Amino acid sequence: LxxxxxxxxxxxxxxxxxxxxxxxxxxxxxxxxxxxxxxxxxxxSVTDADTGIECHVYGTHIFHxxxxxxxxxxxxFTQFNSYRHKVLTRYDGRVFPMPINLTTINSFYGIDLAPSEVEAFVLAEAARDRVEEPANLEEKAISLVGRPLYEAFIRGYTLKQWETDPKNLPAEVITRLPFRHSREVDYFTDPWQGIPxxxxxxxxxxxxxxxxxxxxxxxxxxxxxxxxxxxxxxxxxxxxxxxxxxxxxxLAWRTIDFEREVHPVSDYQGTSVMNYADPDTPWTRIHEYRHLHPERDYKAGGTVTFKEFSRHAAGQDDPYYxxxxxxxxxxxxxxxxxxxxxxxxxxxxxxxxxxxxxxxxxxxxxxxxxxxxxxx
Ligand code: FDA
CATH class of the missing domain: 3.40.50.720 (NAD(P)-binding Rossmann-like Domain)
Known part of the structure; x- marks a missing residue:
């Protein structure tokens, strides 16, 4: 040097x-x-030895x-493919789009609201708990979207991601919970997106x-x-x-442990990232990397997934969040x-x-x- x-x-x-x-x-x-x-x-990223699929070693990375x-x-230095990120979340045996949108709300409640009706519906749900001055993250989230959506999509995921009950997190963590009035499922809205x-x-x-x-x-x-x-x-x-x-x-960090699994099928979960919102499922997400490269002709009959577990970083752990x-x-x-x-x-x-x-x-x-x- x-x-x-x-x-x-x-x-x-x-x-x-x-x-x-x-x-x-x-x-x-x-x-x-x-x-x-x-x-x-x-x-x-590395090419997985068993399946030939390109894996993101430290978790899914979408450029946007x-x-x-x-x-x-x-x-x-690179061109990008046409991949557009979508996140789904599994809760209580069913799969919903994230962030919460019109489809999430309609299918969660078993109703059929139009885009113009969703705001009033969510406000009425939120009003049922009458939280006036939210003192913590739980109360804040309930005041924004109501208890049922909070308990399904926010409580368990937050608990696992931060190992802290949302009741013990400050209300200021969220100022506004984004929920979409439309059926739009693209996670990012940026004009330039993709995977190299x-x-x-x-x-x-x-x-x-x-x-x-x-x-x-x-x-x-x-x-x-x-x-x-x-x-x-x-x-x-x-x-x-x-x-x-x-x-x-x-300085305190969260770290992530990944569990790699190879499955003898061409498609394990039908999407690149599936969130798991149930508090009793120990992992937070499953990444399935083959979906990030729809333009590639990956071999059929095998796919690789990474299960993600979140915990407090200590000693030599890699810092993530x-x-x-x-x-x-x-x-x-x-x-x-x-x-x-x-x-x-x-x-x-x-x-x-x-x-x-x-x-x-x-x-x-x-x-x-x-x-x-x-x-x-
Ligand atoms: P980065 O951590 O990449 O590089 C720092 C380097 O310094 C490391 O290689 C480390 O080994 C080295 N180093 C540290 N100490 C050293 C020492 N003492 N001596 C020598 N080397 C040392 N962003 C996005 O736009 N889209 C996405 O989808 C995602 N997804 C995503 C998922 C997850 C799980 C995380 C945690 C993050 C993302 N990101 C992301 C963010 C993305 O990872 C981030 O923007 C970049 O990694 C930042 O690059 P840096 O160079 O700052 O850090």
Whole structure:
């Protein structure tokens, strides 16, 4: 690393975007170190050995954006397929569209409302419980959609996702529960959406192919930090608390465990992601990756699924979703202030900022960091 003036920690989307800009816009060499044995961070994909189906190792990733700058940047390296994401949820032995829409409501209640009738119906349902000043997430949700829809679609899923009864979560977590008056089932409304045609692994390979980009895998920043020249600029996309040796305490994360299963059928659940809303089903979702590539001619007679289980992250667990308790928010502010005093180190990405970021937001933040703080 001794010859590099720019060193990026983390080969995920944030680090990759910054490195690509340094390599092509500034025309300078840049090193990327990542502790994992692959590039792409949490967007990484692999071809399943048994079925030949491309799997997203860290959970389903659908690219979607309304930002032209992001779209123009990413499409230099990949084309996207025509996949449009739809989420279904299984509750009490039946399947419903999510987010809650006209079809969900009609089929849940066994009625036949028109779009113009749904608002008044939901308001009347909500009014039955007469929650005036919601004191917690449960009361807030009931005040917005009524108890039956809350108990079916929100209570169990929230309990599993956060291991906390919604009664013990703050009301402010939701300001408005989106339910659709139409039968629209597309999960995202962005003009540009899809899955990279060749998959995420190939997309990252194409970006990293630039001759100025030098990748060092299986390399933990903290093991090599002493080799970094004092005048080099470091772009750090690892966990911010770890950078400062957890001086103000650890920031809390949720992690995910996946259970891979191969089934001897061509289609296991008829969709890419099925949520499980019943509290007594231990998993939160099942991902079936073959559906993400309708354009591919995958072999019939075999499909692979990943069952997703959510729990509190501890020790070496991969961080997935920031918990954001009031104590976390306070700690984060302390880390943020400290990181501003660090010379020659820029912090970014979902781990460096302790923030859930969609892929397009990640790219935009990285492009802006490059423009404002790196480009000379
Ligand atoms: P990312 O975590 O990808 O990369 C950070 C890298 O830093 C990692 O590779 C890590 O190994 C490395 N690192 C950390 N510490 C290090 C150290 N000490 N030394 C060396 N390397 C170190 N977004 C979207 O738009 N559509 C979607 O459908 C989804 N789906 C989705 C599902 C799930 C379950 C999650 C949790 C997230 C999503 N996302 C998403 C969000 C998406 O994953 C996110 O935008 C990107 O991964 C962010 O990229 P980063 O580079 O910030 O982090």
């Amino acid at each position: 001794s010859g590099f003036k720019y060193i990026v920690v983390g080969a995920g989307l944030f680090g990759t975007t910054v490195a690509e800009r340094i390599a092509s816009d500034m025309g300078l060499p840049v090193a990327i170190v990542d502790r994992r044995d692959h590039i792409g961070g949490n967007c990484h 954006t309304k930002r032209r700058r992001v779209w123009d940047w990413i499409t230099q 045609l060749g998959g995420y692994a190939e997309m990252f390979k194409a970006i990293h192919a630039h001759e100025n980009i030098h990748v060092f895998l299986n390399t933990d920043y903290f093991a090599v930090r002493d080799m970094i020249p004092a005048d080099a600029t470091v772009i750090y996309t690892g966990p911010v608390d770890r950078y400062f040796e957890n001086r103000f305490g650890e 920031p918990v954001n308790t009031p104590a976390d928010i306070e700690r984060l502010e302390q880390y943020r202030q400290l990181s501003e005093t660090e010379t020659n180190v820029l912090f970014g990405g979902r781990l460096g900022g302790y923030k859930y970021l969609d892929m397009d937001t990640t790219i935009l933040a990285a492009l802006e960091m490059f423009d404002e703080k790196i480009k000379r």
